[in-house]
Amino acid sequence: MGEAAGQLILDVRNLRVEFPGRHGTVTALSDVSLDIRAGEILGVVGESGAGKSMAGLSILGLLERPGHISGGEIWLEQRRIDTLDDYEMEKIRGRKIGAIFQDPLTSLNPLFTVGAQLTETIRQHLDMNKAQAKARAIELLGEVGIPSPSERVDHYPHQFSGGMRQRVVIALAIAASPRLIIADEPTTALDVSIQAQIISLLRRLCKEKQTAIMLVTHDMGVIAEAADRVAVMYAGRLIEVGPVEQVLHASKHPYTRGLMASIPALAARVERLNQIDGSMPRLDAIPDGCAFNTRCKSAGPRCTREQPVLIPAGAGASACWLNAGGVA
Secondary structure: OOOOOOOEEEEEEEEEEEEEEOOEEEEEEEEEEEEEEOOOEEEEEOOOOOOHHHHHHHHHOOOOOOOEEEEEEEEEOOEEOOOOOHHHHHHHEOOOEEEEOOOHHHHOOOOOOHHHHHHHHHHHHOOOOHHHHHHHHHHHHHHOOOOOHHHHOOOOHHHOOHHHHHHHHHHHHOOOOOOEEEEEOOOOOOOHHHHHHHHHHHHHHHHHHOOEEEEEOOOHHHHHHHOOEEEEEEOOEEEEEEEHHHHHHOOOOHHHHHHHHOOOOOOOOOOOOOOOOOOOOOOOOOOOOOOOOOOOOOOOHHHHHOOOOOEEEOOEEEOOHHHOOOOO
């Protein structure tokens, strides 16, 4: 992976995010700890409402008020960033942390050419004049696979296809060579062939530039193709983390096993797909003990009394009492 391989880029420690309201305080993230190293892609998965995107927004310092970080720490390259003010975070976003969001149309201004938007970002974070920044913009468009970049740099977002717009967003994210990229559902709105191209592009950027990537998605197929490690979230908590092969093929948590079992097999024809009964609890109605206990067929008395913590399991860790001696 190169000289910088293995360097710790992101270190999130016991992160807690709360939203105060008229009827009390809702905890959106509770005790979330994860890390990503240089040249590594960490996939973050779970159902809608699990807290995946909330974790990414917390790292970016983009939580909507009155939401706030009420506990824990976020470290980027050995510098704590969760305590920085808005002015300091503005200098980090784009320069040290890049972001790729689901819909490229919301990330690109339709009134300006992609070149103007790239140039503005480059000059904001790097010491370049206008000509140098435009040359860099053309170079970036070429890096992400835009054909004829010297011509396309003067085109507007509506003149690009969905897949090409997402490539432009990736070019914006890497414009200042950030150490960390948070990619939130970057392939959801794209067809399968374009998805494969975007995944390949992310993996190449990750390995060549030694960028750390946090890939937020609900698509286990994308995780299988792109991620090195996987973090599974449920009801605002991290419930399993480990190498992609273990999490996908030898899951240690019942919820993760349920997610994997619900993916239809192409080789077999079945009349009824597997599913996890019930639904994720609302954040203001999380049950005592393990938040998954109302949907878990393996739940025992301990699961309804005590909240499990991450316990070493195989090459990773799982927040399940079944991994603590096999008795729940």
